[in-house]
Amino acid sequence: MDLYTIQVILLLSIPFFLGTIWAMVNAAQKEFSSVAIKITWILVAGIPFVGFIIYLLFGFRQGKRPDVENTD
Numbered sequence: 001m002d003l004y005t006i007q008v009i010l011l012l013s014i015p016f017f018l019g020t021i022w023a024m025v026n027a028a029q030k031e032f033s034s035v036a037i038k039i040t041w042i043l044v045a046g047i048p049f050v051g052f053i054i055y056l057l058f059g060f061r062q063g064k065r066p067d068v069e070n071t072d
Contacts, residue, residue: 016049023052030063038063 023045032038041063045055 016052019052020046020048023055027055027059027063029065031066032063 024042027038027041027045030038032041041055041059044059045051047054
C-alpha cells in the first residue's frame, strides 16, 4: 500500500470513529425506559461504521436527557 492509499483510508475512517464515540457517549448519558435498552443502544452504537448511523436513525430520540438540577 502506498502512502496516498493509507491517507485516504484514514481520512474516510476518522469521521466514522468519531461518530461511533459520540453515539456511545450520547447513549450512555441518556435515560431510556430500562437499563437493558440502554445497554443495547450502547452496544449498537459501538458497531463499527454503521452503529452510529443506526443509533441516529432509531435510538437517538428514544432516550431523554436527565434533568439537571440547578444548585444555585
